[in-house]
Amino acid sequence: MNRNQSSHEQQSSVLIIYSWSEIVELISLVSLGWLIVFLFISSANAAVEHGDSLNEIEIHQVKSGLLLFKSEAGSRYQLAATLETDVKIEVTGMIARTRLKQTFKNDSGRWLEGVYVFPLPENAAVDRLRMQIGERMIEGVIKPREEAKRIYKKARNEGKKASLIEQERPNLFTNSVANIAPGEIVVIEIEYQQTVRYDNGEFSLRFPMAITPRYIPGAAVVSDEQIVAFNGNGWAMNTHPVGDASRITPPVFEGDKKINPVRLRVTINAGFTLADVESAYHRITVNHSVSNSTAVSLADAYEVIYAERDFELTWRPETASVPRAALFTEEKDGELYHLVMVLPPANLNGNDMRAARIGREVIYVIDTSGSMSGTSINQARRALSLALKRLHPGDRFNVISFNSTTDKLFSSVRKVTDQNLREAQRYVSSLEANGGTEIRGALEASLANQRESALVRQVVFLTDGSVGNEAELFTLIKQKLGGSRLFTIGIGSAPNSHFMSKAAQFGRGTFTYIGDVSEVESKMNDLFHKLETAVMTDLAVVFDDSESGSGVEVWPKRLPDLYQGEPLLLTARTKLNNQLVVVSGKRQNRAWRNSFQLQQSGNDSGIATMWARAKIAALMDRIHAGEKEKTIKPAVVNVALKHHLVSKYTSLVAVDVTPVRPISEVLDTQALPVNLPKGQAHARIFGRHAQTATPAQLQLMIGVMLLLAALFVWRHNKAVRVPGDV
Known part of the structure; x- marks a missing residue:
C-alpha cells in the first residue's frame, strides 16, 4: 500500500x-x-x-x-378591542383639512396594545397627533422614525400610555396605541390636509375607508428580527420584493356583521355658489347656507356607515363661477408659499375635436386576479367593452389579461377590423377573476415591442392595484415606458390609489376611478375624450424670483402634460410678494401663454404644508429614477421635521408621563381587523381555508x-x- x-x-x-x-x-x-x-x-x-x-x-x-x-x-369567544372613527373635513378653496378621531375601546379583561392599519388619501400631509386621556390632551411630536419607535417602545414597556403614527405607504398608515386598560376607552386624534382634485369643471374629494388585501409576490424571508417580533402584525410574511409585507396586510374580519363604524361630516367653503354636491356611493344630506358654506353629512341611520368602501364627494360651481385660475398664499417664517391652479383653454369645439383626433395604438390590460372578483370584474369587463367600441379604422390594438400569469389575445397588435373586434369582445366577456396579482409581467408585456410609428401608443390599465411591490413597479415603468403613455383605471370599492396615481404620473397619463357599475359609461367617456384628443405639452412656469436669483422653489420641478379639462397645479416658495408669473405650453403645435400677478391678498393656512408634502413626494420619486435612497433620506427628513410631517422616515409619537400598567401585568398586542371591501369575496382572495391573522407560531417554528x-x-x-x- x-x-x-x-x-x-x-x-x-x-x-x-x-x-x-x-x-x-x-x-x-x-x-x-x-x-x-x-x-x-x-x-x-x-x-x-x-x-x-x-x-x-x-x-x-x-x-x-x-x-x-x-x-x-x-x-367560546374572546372579547377584543374595537374601533370607532369620527371624521370632520373642512374644504377651503383647493385645500381640505381633515380631523380623524379614532376611539379604541378595550372590551377584554387584559391590558392591550392596539395596532390599526388604515388608509388615507395618497396626497395626505399628516401633521398632527393628539392622545386624549380623560380630560387631558397629549400632543404628539415629530421625530425621525427610528427615534420615534424607540420612544414608543420604551413608554410601552414602562406601562405608559403612548401612540405612534407611522407611514407604510403614502396612502397607508399604522396607529399603535399602548397600554389600554381593561374596559378603557382611548381617543387618538390625527389631522392631515390635502389638495382637492379638479377635472372637467368638477371638484372631488376622496376619503378612503377600506383596504383591498394586497398581493405579496416573492418568497418569504425569515430574519432574526422577525423571529423575535415578527416585524408586523399582518397576515403576510415579508418577501424580497416586499420587505414590509407583514406591516401592510392587516387581518381581514370574516363574519356576517361589519365592524369599524364611521361618522363623517364635510364643510365646503368654496368661495363661489355651488350647482351640485353629490356622493356616488353613499347617501348624503346637503345643507347650503347664505354665506356660500355647504354642510354635508351621511344620510344613513344615525349618520353611521361601516368602513367597507371609499367615500367620494363631488361638487360643481355654477357655470358663471367656473374658475380659470386660482391663487392661495401663506406667509410663514419670513417666506411666501403659494398654491397655483391654472386651467388652460380647451380651444376645441366639436369640429376641432374631429380634426384633432389622433391615430392610436392601444394596449388594453385587464386585471383578473382574485381581488377583482365580484362587482370589480363586472365593472372592468364593461369598461373594456366600451373602450373597444371607441376604436376607429386605422387604429391598432391588443388585449392583455393577467392574474398569476399573463395572457395576450393576439401575439402582436392587430388592425381594427370587425372580425378582430368581435374576437376581442368574446375574449373580454369570458374573463373571470381568480389567482394572484402579478402586475410586473403584464406591465412588461404591454410596454414591449415598441416601434417607430405615426400612431400614438397608449396603454390602458384596468386594475384595483392591490399589490405590495409598488416601488418595484414604478421603477419598471420609468425604465420601460419609452414612447408609450400609461393610463390607469382604478376598479372596485377600494383601489390602491397610491399605485394608480403614481403609475399614471410616471407613465405620462391620467388616473380614472370607477367605483360602481352605474358610472362606467360616464367615467369612460371622460377618459375617451382625453385619449382621443391632443395633449398640452412643454409646460413651463417662470417667476420674477427666478430672474432675480432670490431662490424660488417650485414643485413639481418637471410639470406634467395636461389632458383635456385638467388644470396645472403647482406649489412654490418665494421671497418676493408682488411679482409676475408666466405659464406657457403647446397643444397641437400651437403655443399657449398666460401671465398673472402673484400678489398676497390674504394669509391662507396650510399652503406651506402642501409645498413641503409636494417636495417630499418629488424627492421620493427620484429613488425610482435610480438615485440612492441613502442620499435622498436626509433631505426628506430635513423637510419633514421642519414642517412637522409624517413621512417614510419620520413619525409622530405621543407619550403620557405617568405609568398606568403595573409591570407585573402582561401586555397583549392585538392587530385590529378591517372589513373586506364591499363587493369582494373572501374565498377568491385568501382561498377556501385562509387564515386572516398572522400564523405567528408557524413563523416562529420556521424561523x-x-x-x-x-x-x-x-x-x-x-x-x-x-x-x-x-
Missing part, C-alpha cells in the same frame, strides 16, 4: 464516521428546535390562559354589538428551524477540509 492510497483510505474512513456524527447532530438540532417552539408556545399560552378564560363568553351571552375572536375552546439549519451548515463547512489542506 503506497502513501497516497493509505492517506486516501484514512480520509475516507474519517469522512464516513463524520457523516454519521452529522446525522446525529442534525437530529439533535431538530429536536432542540421543536422543544424551543413547544416551550415558547406553551409558556405564552400559559401567560394569557387565565386572562383569556376571564374574557371568554359563549355566543348566547352576547347582548350587544361586540367584536369577538373564536377561541380554541370551540364554542427557529432555519436558524438551526444555518448553524448545522456552518459547522459542517467549518469541519470539512479540502484534501491537501494543513
